[in-house]
Amino acid sequence: MKSKHFPKSFKWGVTISSYQNEGAYNTHGKGPSIWDTFTNRKSFKKGNGNTATDFYSNYKTDLDHVKALHLDSFRFSLSWSRIFPEGVGEVNPEGVAFYHDVIDYALKIGIEPWVTLYHWDLPQALQDQGGWTNRDILGWFEAYVNFCTKEYGLKVKTWIILNEPMSFIGLGYFMGMHAPEKKRLKNFLPAAHHATLCQSLGGRLVRKNVENAIIGTTFSCSYVRPLNRRVIHKKAAVRIDALLNRFFIEPALGMGYPIDAFAGLDFMSKYIKPGDEDLMPFDFDFIGVQYYFKIVAKFSLLPPILFATEVPAEKRNVKINAMNLEIYPKGLYKMLEQFNTYSGVKDIYITESGVCFEDDIEDGKIQDKNRINYFKKTFKYTLKAIENKIPVKGYFIWTLVDNFEWAEGTKPRFGIIHTDFNTQKRTIKKSGLWLKSFLSKRK
Numbered sequence: 004m005k006s007k008h009f010p011k012s013f014k015w016g017v018t019i020s021s022y023q024n025e026g027a028y029n030t031h032g033k034g035p036s037i038w039d040t041f042t043n044r045k046s047f048k049k050g051n052g053n054t055a056t057d058f059y060s061n062y063k064t065d066l067d068h069v070k071a072l073h074l075d076s077f078r079f080s081l082s083w084s085r086i087f088p089e090g091v092g093e094v095n096p097e098g099v100a101f102y103h104d105v106i107d108y109a110l111k112i113g114i115e116p117w118v119t120l121y122h123w124d125l126p127q128a129l130q131d132q133g134g135w136t137n138r139d140i141l142g143w144f145e146a147y148v149n150f151c152t153k154e155y156g157l158k159v160k161t162w163i164i165l166n167e168p169m170s171f172i173g174l175g176y177f178m179g180m181h182a183p184e185k186k187r188l189k190n191f192l193p194a195a196h197h198a199t200l201c202q203s204l205g206g207r208l209v210r211k212n213v214e215n216a217i218i219g220t221t222f223s224c225s226y227v228r229p230l231n232r233r234v235i236h237k238k239a240a241v242r243i244d245a246l247l248n249r250f251f252i253e254p255a256l257g258m259g260y261p262i263d264a265f266a267g268l269d270f271m272s273k274y275i276k277p278g279d280e281d282l283m284p285f286d287f288d289f290i291g292v293q294y295y296f297k298i299v300a301k302f303s304l305l306p307p308i309l310f311a312t313e314v315p316a317e318k319r320n321v322k323i324n325a326m327n328l329e330i331y332p333k334g335l336y337k338m339l340e341q342f343n344t345y346s347g348v349k350d351i352y353i354t355e356s357g358v359c360f361e362d363d364i365e366d367g368k369i370q371d372k373n374r375i376n377y378f379k380k381t382f383k384y385t386l387k388a389i390e391n392k393i394p395v396k397g398y399f400i401w402t403l404v405d406n407f408e409w410a411e412g413t414k415p416r417f418g419i420i421h422t423d424f425n426t427q428k429r430t431i432k433k434s435g436l437w438l439k440s441f442l443s444k445r446k
C-alpha cells in the first residue's frame with residue numbers, strides 16, 4: 004500500500020485539542036475551564052494541562068512540523084473560555100487574536116485549518132450553573148458559535164461542532180471519570196439531550212454564518228463483540244453498541260435515540276420538550292469517525308439499565324495500548340462499514356485515530372515500531388474501505404506531539420513527535436519519519 008493509491012483529493016491531516024496542547028491556562032485573559040478545575044485539585048496526581056505542550060507559544064513550530072511531514076490539514080479546537088472567559092458576555096480580545104494567528108499562519112504555509120468548536124473544555128463559569136445538564140447551554144452555545152463563526156468564518160471553511168459527545172457526556176456526566184466528575188442518569192440524560200440539541204443547533208448556525216462551509220461533527224466509536232455466542236452476551240453487545248456507537252449519530256440523522264436497543268433510554272423522554280424532535284437532526288456534510296479500540300461485551304447485572312459490561316483487554320491476552328485498551332486496527336474498517344449503512348451519512352472523515360505507548364527508549368532512541376504498524380494497518384483498511392465504495396475522504400492522525408491525555412496525564416503518548424515536557428523540545432519519532440516518507444510519494 005502506497006499513498007499514491009489513495010485518491011488525489013484525499014486529505015491527510017493531524018488533530019490536536021485546546022486543553023491538551025495550549026497551556027497558558029490562566030494567562031492572556033483566559034478564564035478557567037472544567038479541565039483546569041479537574042486537574043488542579045489536590046487529589047489529582049497525574050499532572051495538569053497548565054502548560055501542556057505550550058502550543059500557545061509553539062504553534063508556529065508545530066505547524067511547521069505539520070508542513071514538513073507533508074500533511075495538508077490541521078484540526079484544532081477553540082477553547083471556549085479563552086474566547087469568553089466567563090462562558091458568555093465579555094470577549095477576551097487576546098484569545099480571539101491568538102486563534103487568528105494560528106489560522107493565518109496555517110494558511111500562510113499552505114495548511115488547511117479545520118476548527119472544532121467544542122473539545123471538552125467547558126468554561127467553569129458555565130459548569131457552576133450546571134454545565135451540560137442545564138438547558139440554558141443551548142443559548143450559551145449559540146452565542147459562542149455565533150461569535151466564532153462570524154469571527155473566523157471568512158478564513159476557515161471546515162467546521163466541526165462537537166468532539167465525541169459520548170466521551171465527554173459519558174465520562175464526565177455519568178461515570179464521573181472526567182471533568183466535571185458527575186455521575187448518575189439524572190446528570191447523563193439531560194446532558195446528553197442538550198449535547199444532541201447543540202450538535203444540530205451548531206450545524207445550523209455555521210450554515211447560516213459561513214459561506215461555503217463544510218460542516219461535520221465527530222463520533223467516538225468502538226468495535227463491539229460479544230464475549231461468546233450466548234444470547235445474553237450478544238444482547239449485552241447490542242446494548243453497548245447502541246450506547247457507544249449509535250446514541251448521538253441517530254438523532255442527528257432524524258432517527259431519534261436508539262431506544263429499540265434498551266428500554267432504559269425511555270427515561271430520556273423526561274428531558275425532551277415539545278418540538279425538540281424537529282431540532283435534533285441536521286444535514287451534516289460529513290461525519291468524523293474517531294476510532295481507537297475494540298470492546299468485548301458481556302452480560303452483567305451492573306450497571307442497571309445497561310446490564311452489560313466490558314471484559315478488560317488485559318484479561319483477554321490481546322495487544323493493548325498504554326491505556327490498557329485493545330489495539331485492533333481492523334475495527335476501524337468495521338466501524339466505517341457500520342457508519343456507512345446509514346443512508347443519511349454523506350462523506351466520512353477519520354477525524355482521529357492513533358495509538359499510545361509509554362516512552363520506549365532503547366540506546367537513547369525512541370523505538371516506535373508499534374505505532375508505525377498501527378498506521379500501516381489502519382491506512383490499509385482505509386484504502387480497502389475506499390475500494391469498497393465507502394466514502395472516506397480523509398485521515399487525521401491523533402496526534403501531532405505527545406500531549407496531555409486527560410485523566411491519564413502525560414504517560415500515554417500518542418504523538419508522532421515526542422515531547423520533552425520539561426523543555427518542550429520536540430523530536431520527530433520514527434512513526435513521524437515513516438509518515439513523512441509515506442506521504443512524500445503521493446504524487
Ligand code: BGC
Pocket residue numbers: 020023166167170223293295355401408409417
Ligand atoms: C479524544 C482525544 C483523546 C484521544 C485518545 C479521543 O477520544 O478526542 O482528546 O486524547 O481520544 O484517548
